[in-house]
Amino acid sequence: MTNRALQRKHGVGYRTVAAALISVWPQPQPQPQPQKKLPERGSRLDEFTAVVDGWLRDDLTAPRKQRHTAKRIYDRLLDEHEAADARVSYQMVKSYVATRRNEIRVGAWRGVRSTAASARYGGRGRLR
16 A cells, blocks of 8 residues: 555555554653743733822722822823833723722722622622
């Protein structure tokens, strides 16, 4: 039989047929090397996290209408820290504030802010 006929008959590839013709016993496959772990990269926002955390801690005692939004924090970073102008984007600030705000609240024993649905329906997220 030709190699191609063997491939079709057994449903295998060319390399498998060639290896089977050399030796009846399969050759051990080399094990792939584990991928090297890259060092963790910092964010461009890292140098401003202490400032943003301070503003979020101050918001714990501020009246509700005077608390910082992510947009307000971004604008304030641009105004007070000119270096942040080209390096820090609004999306970076928004994602950092979203995760960090609740961490700071929990750290201050204030609890996690509940969603409107769970507050409206008695904490169960559905009608009673």
